[in-house]
Amino acid sequence: MERRIFTAEAPCARLDVFLSERLGVTRSSAKKMIDGGAVSVNGKPAKAAHPVAAGDAVEADIPAPQTLDLTPQDIPVSIVYEDDDVAVIDKPQGLTVHAGSGNLSGTLVNALLFRLKSLSTINGVVRPGIVHRIDKDTSGLLVVAKNDAAHLSLSAQIAEKPCRREYLALCDGVFKEDEGRIETYIGRDPRDRIRMAVVSKEKGRYAATNYKVERRYPQGYTLVRFFLETGRTHQIRVHCRHIGHPIVGDPVYGSKKQKFGLNGQLLHACKLTFTHPKTGERMSFEAPLPPHFVRVLEILDTGTKKG
Numbered sequence: 001m002e003r004r005i006f007t008a009e010a011p012c013a014r015l016d017v018f019l020s021e022r023l024g025v026t027r028s029s030a031k032k033m034i035d036g037g038a039v040s041v042n043g044k045p046a047k048a049a050h051p052v053a054a055g056d057a058v059e060a061d062i063p064a065p066q067t068l069d070l071t072p073q074d075i076p077v078s079i080v081y082e083d084d085d086v087a088v089i090d091k092p093q094g095l096t097v098h099a100g101s102g103n104l105s106g107t108l109v110n111a112l113l114f115r116l117k118s119l120s121t122i123n124g125v126v127r128p129g130i131v132h133r134i135d136k137d138t139s140g141l142l143v144v145a146k147n148d149a150a151h152l153s154l155s156a157q158i159a160e161k162p163c164r165r166e167y168l169a170l171c172d173g174v175f176k177e178d179e180g181r182i183e184t185y186i187g188r189d190p191r192d193r194i195r196m197a198v199v200s201k202e203k204g205r206y207a208a209t210n211y212k213v214e215r216r217y218p219q220g221y222t223l224v225r226f227f228l229e230t231g232r233t234h235q236i237r238v239h240c241r242h243i244g245h246p247i248v249g250d251p252v253y254g255s256k257k258q259k260f261g262l263n264g265q266l267l268h269a270c271k272l273t274f275t276h277p278k279t280g281e282r283m284s285f286e287a288p289l290p291p292h293f294v295r296v297l298e299i300l301d302t303g304t305k306k307g
Contacts, residue, residue, distance in 0.1 A: 002062040008052045015041065016048040019060060026122055026155050033060060070104050070128075072114035079115065080141065080285050085150040085278050087116060087129075088143050090287045093264055097133040097142070112144060119144065120151035132158055132165075132231060137251075137264025139290045140167070141272040153277030158231060166271035167226040167236055168214070168289065170296060171245040172255065175222045179212040182239040186232040195252055196234045198242045207232040209239045217300045221248065225270075236267060248296070260296045268293055 004023075012018040019030040019039060031048045033039055038061040041050060052058065078090040091097070091108060098109045112119060112129055119129030122145075129144040131154045143163075145151035157163035187204030189197035198204070208229035215223040222245065226236050237253045240246050246254035249262035273284040289297070 004060050004062060006058045006060075008054055008056045008058065011054050012052040014048065015039065015046055015050040015052055015058070018052045018058065022058075023060070023062070026152065027159075029122060038063075070099065070110060070113060073105060073110040074114050075106070075108075075111035077108065077111045077115070080287065081283075082116070085146055086143055086154070086276065087112075087146060088141060088272065088285050090141055091134060091139060091269075093137050093139040093290060093292065096136045098127040098130050116144070116146060118146045120146065120148045122148050122151045122155075131155055134269050135234065135237075135265075135267075137249075138167075138267045138269065139287075139293070140269025141285055141287050142269065143272060143274060145277075150277040154274060157274050161229065162275055164271075164273040165228045165231075165269065167228070168268050168270045168293075169224050169226060169236065169240065170248045170266040170293070171222050171224055171240055172220070172248055173222065173245045174216050174220060175211075175213050175224065175245060177213075180210070182209045182211070182243060183207070184239065184242060186235060186238055196232070196238050198238060205232055206230060207235050207239070209236060219300055219303075221300060223297070237265065260299065262292065262296070266293050266296060 006022050008018065016027050016030040016034055019033065020027045023030065034046070034048045037045060040046065040059045041052065041056050079087055080090050081088040089108065096107045099107050109128060109130065121128060129146065131143055131145050131151055134140060134142055143154060145154055154163065184198040184207055185201050185204030186196055186207040187199040189195040210227040210229065212225045213222055214225050228235065234253070237247055237250055241253040247265040247267050248254065248259055250265035254265065268289055269287070271284065271286045273282070275281070276283055
């Protein structure tokens with residue numbers, strides 16, 4: 001454990017913002033330290049939203065770095081782009097992004113440790129390099145940080161919206177409007193803590209999703225493009241259920257009856273745009289629909305229904 005003391009040279013609206021800038025960590029990491037009682041202001045405990053005044057002494061106990069126990073594994077993944085700072089991955093359906101609940105193998109992180117020479121350390125020993133994630137059964141693009149400076153830049157872009165994420169999904173039912181916007185608050189489902197749900201403002205976090213209809217199918221399905229403004233857990237899946245058009249194949253938020261012999265939801269992160277953390281270049285990547293998604297669209301195109 002290392003104790004560091006900072007004297008604020010200028011006021012800052014929030015303690016977590018001040019600490020993240022001084023330590024070079026994400027704001028969420030700074031908040032975890034504060035919530036865990038590892039930070040004080042002028043010798044007194046303070047909350048993340050506490051304003052820092054010029055001259056305040058901020059003390060932080062920095063935990064010793066943990067040893068990385070994850071094993072690199074030769075798991076096939078498609079690296080769309082890579083340089084010294086970032087890598088863009090096209091994740092297949094069925095691959096978990098990072099370890100959890102004691103499971104330290106068979107994840108995208110294990111694959112990245114095998115294929116990449118370096119990964120950022122900001123998210124700790126279980127999620128090195130992971131700036132944002134997509135669900136296990138969602139396919140498509142995500143960007144990985146190869147060093148801490150890139151991680152901080154990309155995290156800020158996701159929080160402040162310069163990073164643009166687009167998804168394609170096949171939804172149950174026919175959308176009436178060609179485009180629209182869904183705004184709710186999302187939190188844990190009070191009846192099932194494993195799931196997320198639309199909840200009250202007091203119990204959830206603001207979530208906004210824009211959408212545009214790509215194609216309507218006479219069999220009663222709609223291919224929709226979604227644009228994320230926020231990144232809440234299961235956001236698109238929860239919003240689709242909320243408006244009465246759950247994603248086809250979704251075992252949690254959709255119909256219990258499996259259609260088309262699917263192993264998960266037809267949701268694909270098809271386009272990712274961000275500013276390169278070092279060069280400032282605006283970069284955009286697209287990933288084609290995976291075979292299992294294309295197969296279902298071909299079935300609908302031929303007018304046959306299977307499953």
